Amino acid sequence: MKSKGARLILQPAPLLRSGLTTPAAMRDVVYALVPLVIGASWWFGLSALLVLLAATAGAVITEWIFSLGAARGQSLQDLSATLTGMLLGLTLPPGLPLWMAFVGGAASIGLGKLIWGGLGQNPFNPALVGRAFLLGAFPTAMTTWQAPSGPAGFLGIIPSNLALPLQQPTVDALSSATPLGLMKFQNQETPLPDLMLGHTAGCLGETSGLLILLGGVYLALRRSIDWRITVAVLFSASVFSGLLHLFDADNPQPIVALFSGGLLFGAIFMATDPVTSPVTPRGAWIFGIGIGVLAILIRTFGGYPEGIMYAILLMNATTPLIERVTQPRPFGRGRPTL
Amino acid sequence: MNPVAAIRRGFRHGVHPAQYKAQTVDLPIQRLPFGHRYVLPLGQHLGVPAQPVVSPGQQVRRGQLIAQPGGFVSASLHSPVTGRVRAIEPRRTADGSLQLAIEIEADRYATQHLEPRPRSDRLALSLTEFIEELQSAGIVGLGGAAFPTHVKYTMPEGKRIRHLLINGAECEPYLTNDHRLMVERPATLLRGIGIVKRKLGADRATIGIERNKPEAIAVLKSTIRRHHRTGIAPLQVKYPQGAEKMLIRAIFGVEVPADKLPRDLGIVVNNVGTLTAIADYFDFGMPLIERVITVSGPGVTYPANLIVPIGTPVREVLDFCGGLKPPTRAVVMGGPMMGLPLPSLDVPVVKGTSGILAFTAESLPARRELPCIRCGRCLKACPHFLNPSRLGRLARLGRYEDMRRHFAMDCVECGACTLSCPSGIPLTQLIRVGKSKLRNSAAGSI
Numbered sequence: 181m182k183s184k185g186a187r188l189i190l191q192p193a194p195l196l197r198s199g200l201t202t203p204a205a206m207r208d209v210v211y212a213l214v215p216l217v218i219g220a221s222w223w224f225g226l227s228a229l230l231v232l233l234a235a236t237a238g239a240v241i242t243e244w245i246f247s248l249g250a251a252r253g254q255s256l257q258d259l260s261a262t263l264t265g266m267l268l269g270l271t272l273p274p275g276l277p278l279w280m281a282f283v284g285g286a287a288s289i290g291l292g293k294l295i296w297g298g299l300g301q302n303p304f305n306p307a308l309v310g311r312a313f314l315l316g317a318f319p320t321a322m323t324t325w326q327a328p329s330g331p332a333g334f335l336g337i338i339p340s341n342l343a344l345p346l347q348q349p350t351v352d353a354l355s356s357a358t359p360l361g362l363m364k365f366q367n368q369e370t371p372l373p374d375l376m377l378g379h380t381a382g383c384l385g386e387t388s389g390l391l392i393l394l395g396g397v398y399l400a401l402r403r404s405i406d407w408r409i410t411v412a413v414l415f416s417a418s419v420f421s422g423l424l425h426l427f428d429a430d431n432p433q434p435i436v437a438l439f440s441g442g443l444l445f446g447a448i449f450m451a452t453d454p455v456t457s458p459v460t461p462r463g464a465w466i467f468g469i470g471i472g473v474l475a476i477l478i479r480t481f482g483g484y485p486e487g488i489m490y491a492i493l494l495m496n497a498t499t500p501l502i503e504r505v506t507q508p509r510p511f512g513r514g515r516p517t518l
Numbered sequence: 519m520n521p522v523a524a525i526r527r528g529f530r531h532g533v534h535p536a537q538y539k540a541q542t543v544d545l546p547i548q549r550l551p552f553g554h555r556y557v558l559p560l561g562q563h564l565g566v567p568a569q570p571v572v573s574p575g576q577q578v579r580r581g582q583l584i585a586q587p588g589g590f591v592s593a594s595l596h597s598p599v600t601g602r603v604r605a606i607e608p609r610r611t612a613d614g615s616l617q618l619a620i621e622i623e624a625d626r627y628a629t630q631h632l633e634p635r636p637r638s639d640r641l642a643l644s645l646t647e648f649i650e651e652l653q654s655a656g657i658v659g660l661g662g663a664a665f666p667t668h669v670k671y672t673m674p675e676g677k678r679i680r681h682l683l684i685n686g687a688e689c690e691p692y693l694t695n696d697h698r699l700m701v702e703r704p705a706t707l708l709r710g711i712g713i714v715k716r717k718l719g720a721d722r723a724t725i726g727i728e729r730n731k732p733e734a735i736a737v738l739k740s741t742i743r744r745h746h747r748t749g750i751a752p753l754q755v756k757y758p759q760g761a762e763k764m765l766i767r768a769i770f771g772v773e774v775p776a777d778k779l780p781r782d783l784g785i786v787v788n789n790v791g792t793l794t795a796i797a798d799y800f801d802f803g804m805p806l807i808e809r810v811i812t813v814s815g816p817g818v819t820y821p822a823n824l825i826v827p828i829g830t831p832v833r834e835v836l837d838f839c840g841g842l843k844p845p846t847r848a849v850v851m852g853g854p855m856m857g858l859p860l861p862s863l864d865v866p867v868v869k870g871t872s873g874i875l876a877f878t879a880e881s882l883p884a885r886r887e888l889p890c891i892r893c894g895r896c897l898k899a900c901p902h903f904l905n906p907s908r909l910g911r912l913a914r915l916g917r918y919e920d921m922r923r924h925f926a927m928d929c930v931e932c933g934a935c936t937l938s939c940p941s942g943i944p945l946t947q948l949i950r951v952g953k954s955k956l957r958n959s960a961a962g963s964i
């Protein structure tokens with residue numbers, strides 16, 4: 181063909197892209213969560229799936245209702261609402277009434293994201309905003325834990341799941357304590373293999389350390405999360421808890437501290453939320469170190485057995501400040517000016 | 519080379535775009551047959567446009583001067599063919615603007631033979647004379663910016679270039695013109711290096727080549743003799759390795775200060791094509807009237823490396839390569855990272871044209887844009903350690919003065935940030951607009 185009549189468009193350079201897109205990055209995190217969903221269903225049966233579904237439905241439906249016009253299709257396509265719902269669901273106790281999980285999902289998107297102006301604008305991790313909301317609104321239900329039933333009880337739904345809307349469930353006899361609760365209030369340690377495999381009471385997603393690590397390695401290899409943050413959280417938490425353990429042997433060993441509670445889950449899936457963590461590489465280190473130290477501080481000296489949620493939310497608040505002081509030094513220039 | 523030094527041969531940040539060089543990397547340079555019509559914009563180098571010294575209707579020979587430098591930062595233009603001046607009038611150029619240009623109609627019966635007139639007196643030239651010669655030979659940087667070479671060589675009193683750095687990095691995807699030049703004409707390149715090194719009084723020369731060009735490295739290694747006092751630095755394959763300051767960072771490990779030029783460090787950087795053109799001038803008396811370009815991209819039927827007379831319309835080059843494939847939607851002059859999207863195929867090849875690339879609809883990136891998710895990938899891509907996410911946001915808000923405070927003027931528009939942004943935000947384009955606003959407001963206030 182002669183080069184005639186070709187209608188050319190003026191698309192400015194560069195005409196190449198790296199191939200990674202925001203929806204693909206979100207999808208990667210969803211994939212990394214799949215083993216956790218399977219693990220949660222293994223230990224907690226159908227209840228786990230129902231709670232996850234309710235939280236995700238709350239998030240997606242809220243997103244759909246409040247985003248209008250062209251933004252509607254786009255905001256669902258980028259999968260961020262689905263991801264927020266799943267992340268929230270995985271931090272809920274298995275016996276939570278489904279209507280509460282749904283409300284939590286709605287709060288995550290509504291209070292955690294939309295009122296700030298949508299994707300990319302929110303200062304706090306939306307899933308954790310939803311979880312903090314639920315913990316404030318329904319403290320009993322949010323701290324009632326079930327011992328894992330294992331695959332045998334797959335079809336047995338935890339009765340409290342089915343509590344009617346606006347009703348508090350009655351606490352049943354099956355309730356159990358989480359490893360951190362046991363440690364804090366009864367001074368009793370859970371064996372490490374149970375922590376690794378998930379044979380403990382706790383939030384849906386936080387029980388099996390190995391499955392969480394699997395997802396983390398996948399995301400780090402795919403470069404979908406900033407590994408600096410994860411490494412910084414885990415490193416600072418181990419060093420700090422190691423120091424506390426040396427000081428007072430009642431405090432757990434670093435390895436137990438890492439694998440109990442939501443620390444690992446938070447370090448891999450929550451702290452690494454790009455929107456609410458610093459964009460600067462040096463900032464990522466500071467942010468992660470802050471989370472690790474705060475989480476162990478709250479665990480050891482605070483009133484709650486677990487502190488990772490508040491640690492991340494607190495550090496979210498410092499993100500703009502951290503970014504300000506960690507701007508990169510431009511090539512060929514001396515110290516940066518603030 | 520010891521392995522530690524090898525790892526250091528790079529710069530920090532940067533990106534790894536797909537290479538797309540395989541289509542043309544082994545294709546020998548061919549000569550494009552002479553055509554009928556040539557268009558030479560007077561402002562095809564950086565600086566002051568040249569001034570015509572011919573008038574419409576006048577007969578010109580191939581290599582004859584047709585426009586002289588309009589000032590110090592300016593270069594001569596020569597006729598690429600024997601023929602007749604048809605017109606001197608504004609013509610559309612690659613950046614979309616209208617520019618005064620000389621149009622030459624080739625004489626179809628002329629042989630287009632260029633009588634070799636070697637400059638045997640070149641050894642006797644003083645540095646000042648050498649610099650004047652380069653300006654009148656129309657030599658400008660062939661890497662893309664088309665900065666007049668003689669200006670680069672003009673040093674303040676008492677200063678001297680100590681190190682000549684030769685840029686054979688060719689970090690732009692698709693382009694293989696510099697690679698072919700190194701493989702096919704190593705002796706000419708080394709002669710050019712020798713001439714410049716002797717005239718500038720430089721102690722050493724180093725050719726920087728990305729490691730993805732082992733053939734060029736091998737050929738040059740076997741051609742270099744001890745008396746050349748020229749080394750080869752194999753470089754990390756990373757974009758933008760060929761940016762002057764990144765090349766210097768990779769080879770010497772130093773950052774050229776943001777407000778300084780390489781020559782302030784006693785270094786001058788030349789593209790391999792520029793040095794070959796200098797050698798051709800002194801060997802044959804041929805001014806800069808042709809150059810090597812790569813024609814490639816998914817929209818081109820037969821990709822090629824071609825010697826093209828300056829002034830050839832892009833359409834003729836593409837026709838020689840079998841024309842465009844029907845779904846072609848964009849044609850770019852230069853590389854895919856920093857090139858110019860062409861408004862039409864009638865614009866001419868100029869001295870700074872390193873390639874012509876055609877893209878089909880599906881090979882172009884989607885223009886869909888999502889909100890910034892603050893992932894920080896653009897920061898980790900930027901070789902100048904800027905914050906492109908913030909600069910882009912400020913540009914959208916029209917806060918240009920804030921952009922200046924955040925060093926927008928350091929941006930070299932390399933495109934690495936846009937390439938890496940998962941949300942498809944046109945960061946480079948936003949910053950480019952901001953920079954030109956800042957430049958205009960600076961010009962307005964003087």
Ligand code: SF4
Nearest residue numbers: 900929930932933935
């Ligand atoms: S285009 Fe400018 S801001 Fe973007 S990476 Fe290149 S130098 Fe940095």
Ligand code: SF4
Nearest residue numbers: 890891893894896939
């Ligand atoms: S790469 Fe794009 S999405 Fe990521 S921080 Fe930069 S502008 Fe935002």
